Amino acid sequence: MVDGHRDKPAWVNSCQRMKPVLKNHHPRTRIYWLAMPVDAGRAGHSPAGQAAKLRDWVIGRDKDSDDSVAAYQRLAHDIITAIPEQFAPQPVSADMIDWFWRHNAWRGVFNNPLPRRATTDQLDTAALPAAVFDDGDQHHRGGRLLPLHLIAAGLAAAAIAAGLLVGLPLAAPLAVLSAAALLAWTAGLRRIPSWSKTLRVSSPEGAYPDSYQAILPVVDMPKAGIVFPGSEFLQALDDLDTGATFDFAVNLVTVSREMEFVRNDRAKGNIDDQFTQRRDVRNGDAELIATWRQLAEYNRQLEANIDERPLHAAFVIAVGAPDQHTLDYSVKRLREELTQSGQIAIRHYRGAQTKLWAAFNPAAPAHKTTIDQFTQPTTTKKWSRFVPFTSSMVGNSTGILLGFNRNNALNSAVLLDLPAAARRNRNPCLVCSGALGYGKSYAAKRITRGEIQRGAQAFIVDPGTEWEKALADVDNKAVIDMAGNQFSCDPLRVFPADVAGGYWLDYMVPMMSLDARSVGVRRLRAILQADVAAALDITSTAALMKYISHIQAPSTGPDNRAPQVVRLADDLAPILAALQSWASHAFTRAIFDDTLPVPDLARLDVTIWLTGSLDLPTAKEMNTPHLYEQLSDRKRASVAIYGMLVRLARVTFFADPTRFGLIVLEEASALLNSRAGADDAHLISRQARKHYTGLLIITQNPIKDLALMGDEFITQQLIMPFENEDLARQVAAKVGIRLDDYPDIEEFFLAQPSPDEMRDPTAFDEVDSAAGPNRGARQGYGFFVDEFRRKSPIWVATEPDAAVHDAYDTTPGRAA
Known part of the structure; x- marks a missing residue:
């Protein structure tokens, strides 16, 4: 708002006074974090990466050498320059990485804005605040007491009794169970673990309040696919205003065409086998036929172009809230919103929240986050038409605060900058x-x-x-x-002299109902030419009336006027009469009184x-x-x-x-x-x-x-x-x-x-105080x-x- 106008104290103070308004509406803008590996999978998490890792080991290449780092930088530059300029990609600074860690760890309670300007060149990861992950919120949901010492004692007694009455074969299993229960008790197991679907992230230093999170992968989409408009289902996250923070991650992996064809052939063989195995299952053949057709269409799209690449896309949604109640309500509203927006199904898994949470961290291997279990296979061409998210930006990036965007719940600020529009040739x-x-x-x-x-x-x-x-x-x-x-609003006085005469005619002739094509008006037009008017000292409407009156026939004495002046006076006489008549009105004084200031x-x-x-x-x-x-x-x-x-x-x-x-x-x-x-x-x-x-x-x-x-x-x-x-x-x-x-x-x-x-009045209404406009x-x-x-x-x-x-x-x- 103050950009470009910091030298205007009144405007700066006005912007400062808008802080309570901004705080009340809490405007936000979604930030997209794009991370792409440049090491060709040399960590060995894929078949191609394993081959590259083996090759580097054989030839003795150091992946952290100056040459390797320079190659990574060149590849990163190629990737960045391939991104359309409309996205305006910005390099991530050390401060941004620090912010990103805190945002993900304490989602829903860490609300600091993204730092725009870097304050340091390096990031010491040891300086990042530690986070403790409590899957299932065992701290608050420890479950029922588990008396393992009593169970161990009971099993031991049963083992002794079985050994005395039946024999060793029956007593041995009971003795083993008793020993296991005793070991668990000794290890500190006192309660049944909670199977809550909540991931609680806490700060041992107490830097931030506890964050209650739910990580929800997208597990099902319409079988026919999703096309734009309609594919921007992730925008539903911005429509929710529940007190929680909603983030999403899209994991894209391109795979080898040959490997994908092999995978599809294997899947086709499995479908053929299931035609006999599932024949007695209700609607089994119809499901298999539909799956077979989808697989055939996928193969056809891959074979249509030699440059077509298979792509696996996985969608994960994270919800962070300051308490469990807000989290549960937010997840419920999210399910409803996604179902209405495009029949998208999400799943809230127990016991896997920490692994899925890692999917929001750049460079986290897919096999460690288990996100590869939720991929949706497609092609690069179809993905390019998918459009999973769109911009809701409106207004300018600088200017006056006009209002707040109600297209979604982010309430982003809408700025208006008319002078900048002119400078942009708009x-x-x-x-x-x-x-x-x-x-x-x-x-x-x-x-x-x-x-x-x-x-x-x-x-x-x-x-x-x-x-x-x-x-x-x-x-x-x-x-x-x-x-x-x-x-004064006399055209001959308020307008510049070079245009005053023409403007006077534009307004005064229609006002006085004069014929613009009459001889008198034509004569008047010649007189009001800038050079002629200046020579005749016609600088106001009153001066014009004085000039026309001056050239009229004298009321007494001889008429010594030249013939051309006589003709001019006769032609202008009707105009003089009209001017004198209009000058008599009180409401036209601003035009005819040349003593009024301009x-x-x-x-x-x-x-x-x-x-x-x-x-x-x-x-x-x-x-x-x-x-x-x-x-x-x-x-x-x-x-x-x-x-x-x-x-x-x-x-x-x-x-x-x-x-x-x-x-x-x-x-x-x-x-x-x-x-x-x-x-x-x-x-x-x-x-x-x-x-x-x-x-x-x-x-x-x-x-x-x-x-x-x-x-x-x-x-x-x-x-x-x-x-x-x-x-x-x-x-x-x-x-x-x-x-x-x-x-x-x-x-x-x-x-x-x-x-x-609209409602009917009742006896409980305070009539005297109900008159306020609404x-x-x-x-x-x-x-x-x-x-x-x-x-x-x-x-x-x-x-x-x-x-x-x-x-x-x-x-x-x-x-x-």
Whole structure:
């Protein structure tokens, strides 16, 4: 969050204040640890490895010599460079290995983050904390008392009696059993061993609490196989939030084609033999035929390509928890989740937990971990299409904390960095949409404040006063009422001289209902050329009116005007009359009063333009010709003033490509449904990247409000719940979310009332205290589409500062 902005104290302090929020949500990201042997199996754990080990012994090769180590390094480099760059592999440091040991040993109780930067070059394994493995948790589950000394005495007495009554042949076995029981008692065996499926890992030094773990190999998959999508069943681990830690290991072993064919031929022979041996077993022939067909298909795939290699894949899942109850519940939920996600069966074995635990340690031999008993044979081609896990990443790696990913239970942080998007040659525009009261404006205010603290300029168009309250504590800002008398919005004064005349015509001609093709307007266009206007000293609308009045016929005395001036005056007379009429309105003083100051937008950090006093027409009035012709003067002036704001922001920010500028359009319906406003917003959406400018649009109906503007170049959207289901479905389809992927779309886009709002009142309700607003589980819950078009449900982060939070909240009745 602070990356690249450590020189901004306000932003650094804001990030520090977010620590409680981060701690509360506990965001995590799954880390994948990739280990591949480079010694060609010289430890001798496979036939090929045994041959290599024998060859090295015969020729006297030292596998730890400098030449051998250099060969290992070259092979490791070849392997690393073969990994696609999208995975961004990082070399493991000594600190990471230390962390990995502690994470595996005390899974579920050791929650330190992975160290990013190395602090040492070497790892002393003797310095690693020792771990004691208690398979079955004998310490707490010792079982019943086993009175071996009494059993030994009883067996001895029985042996003596049998020797006296029957003879030595019967007494000898009893005597042996008595001696064995006595030896076991002498060795310290006092209880029946526990057969619990738990592996308890403790620290003799007391460095960490006891970790209760369950190691669960995958023992069965659908006979027809699993294809993507659907093969990412390991993602189910990230959907569980039980208080436990879930890890998985995938062990891949490539074997020789020839050895695999021999193995398959042997298996085929066994199947043929069982046709006679299992003929009387229920459904035996059907099972054998199905297995025979699978084996034949496996052989066919291996024979299809000479480069095809057989591959054995084994999946093991580890669950770690701080106590036995949490572990049992987590294993139960894991079984249910895997069954629902793909009919995957896992087994919890007794007495083998320590060996299976070793599978999570790199370089542990497969025959020592017993993981080779759970392999699933396949081919390298089919494995490449398996896709056992996918990324749920959304957002940016740096930027403002927008919220937390709700795609799974990891709650990974979702960051938004609009300036960085521009630097990546992507569109720095964002649309926040949704129904009233679900957090779209709240999120927009957090984003805007964050960008201001990171050094950006903000230009905010606010139809009310909520942004003035939200940013009340921000210095170096101006709050301008567009229908007031504080600042001027005369196009000839606020815009640069080289474009002021053209922009004046764009807004003032439609406002005054003048015909753009009339002779007077054409004459006016020539006068407002930058060089002509400068020569005539026309620097404001008032100066323009003064000039046109000056060239009119004198009220008294002779008319000494030149013929061309007379014709010009006659052509401009209707325009002068219109200007004089419009200047008489109080709501147009900001345009016609040249004594009002012009805001220095380049110097200000924040400019808030209040448009609530403007009487803006509806979208229907703007888009229906006869209704547009009937607009009142106030509405026409409002459209002109409103449209000038966005163009003013664009001109101001586009002129300074060194500082990021953010244009915020709150409740942008009126602006985006005007032709000039929509054109300017569309131009910003296309060219903002080049000029280091961002656009943030807040709307309740993105389908209707963005239609005239065109949103094909805007990728980033924050979609909050909608009250209207049809609108919710249209928005989902618009951003490319298929209903096949989200059949329960109302879970993501449709607002849901809280149970308290829906239930019948009872006599037990505290009526006076029950009036607090509650939008149910949907409040703060949205769907985010990032600049790369990745989509995910998120939970919008809230401000930890109560004063700032209340300033953002627009709910009536809450303290500001």
